[in-house]
Amino acid sequence: MDEMNKRLKMNSREKNILAGTPLMAALGKPALQHMTEIATVVHFEARDILAREGDPAEYFYCVLTGYVRLFRLSRDGREADIRICGPGETFGECLLYLGPAYRYHIQAAETVTVARFELSKLRKLADEDRDIARFIMQSMAAHLVNIMDCVANDRLQTAPQRLAHYLLTSCPQNSTSASIRLPFQKSLLAGKLGLAPEALSRAFSSLKRAGVTVRGRLILINDVGALRQI
Amino acid sequence: MDEMNKRLKMNSREKNILAGTPLMAALGKPALQHMTEIATVVHFEARDILAREGDPAEYFYCVLTGYVRLFRLSRDGREADIRICGPGETFGECLLYLGPAYRYHIQAAETVTVARFELSKLRKLADEDRDIARFIMQSMAAHLVNIMDCVANDRLQTAPQRLAHYLLTSCPQNSTSASIRLPFQKSLLAGKLGLAPEALSRAFSSLKRAGVTVRGRLILINDVGALRQI
DNA sequence: CGGTGACTTGACTACTCTCAATTTCGGTGG
């Protein structure tokens, strides 16, 4: 299926998205130039598989539009999401200096465009360009602390607490009330929080008493402070 | 309490331990030399706190002997282990290019000696020495895949499965039976697996039927293959 | 307006946590 997607050099809109990602923004002009030179843009439809666990690791990715799921399969076919990557987020850094294979399945959660960088080329770039090496380090470090939070939250918090925590991180700071539009399907959010979709549903309804209203993807939060108490 | 522990330059035994860690072993002589020059050896007793979540991040660590716990506290005082670090393992890499504070509590699980590296000095070393930068990248990448496994396992596996998985990783490869000596207390293993001590106990007793015998810290595994089926 | 897929709700089950009571283990001192 890979071959069926157009592979293109980046157009200017895509370059802008790439340059706008928080971590790449720290790159200087020349480093950014080098990165875009080895980038290829690829398009996928919902549910397309970008790679399987165990496949030889070829690419480092940056999501341009849409959301991508990294997940693991158990022997009995259940899925566990490890990370959900949105626009501007990268994954696959850890493969640069590590094992020869992907450690997880990669799937498009919806229509997505991604920028793709051959690991071998990127490895060479990182060796030559200190800025790029530093960029990779920073994004790995960021992923590391994120996923450490994830482990701690999984182990300490109940479903409503995890949801409340997610909603709070989506709120603008210092607001007493807020309205949020979920950027993806609820089933994807459920996976991100380590829950079955039904459990997410029940978590939402248990947050009603804390002044949280749900209408489709639109979430209304009356009292941000009350949410913090959960 | 920090000030009560002797701070010493490394002796040769400690240098050997440090040089023997899998990742540092990849360092060349000069790089290793630079690392030992900025290292300080510190000693802690069981339950000593090396740092608290939120403390300004000063050091990168390498455990020389004993085990160290990285954990998070919930508001109601429950603890969740994020990682258990044994001899030769490092932690704190992610703070090199990131936030100004520790993201977790650090505690000695028993009597430990650690080598400590000031982040600012190490940052400078990494900037100057490509080998050291690469060493840091590799260990971050290794931690990243480890903790991704941890998230997936937490979400996919039951307590007996997690325990079986741990025992299997402690077995020598390709053996049909094995005897393992746990390197630390069971309560620490419980935390590592994201379980309450009681749950670990029950997991052990549920593995009896798979031919696992427990005598103190000594674990006997009759049939490694049977354990894999769990 | 109809239909498909996403979401919600309910009933039930499985798993793990908590609390409390023993038992075992490991080390210390007599």
Add this chain to the structure above:
DNA sequence: CCACCGAAATTGAGAGTAGTCAAGTCACCG
């Protein structure tokens, strides 16, 4: 060498949380 102490580990009972399955409802899109 043995007795004893305290910490660690085990076991039991009970409660809470989330997963599964099934049925029903809602939302979005043609």
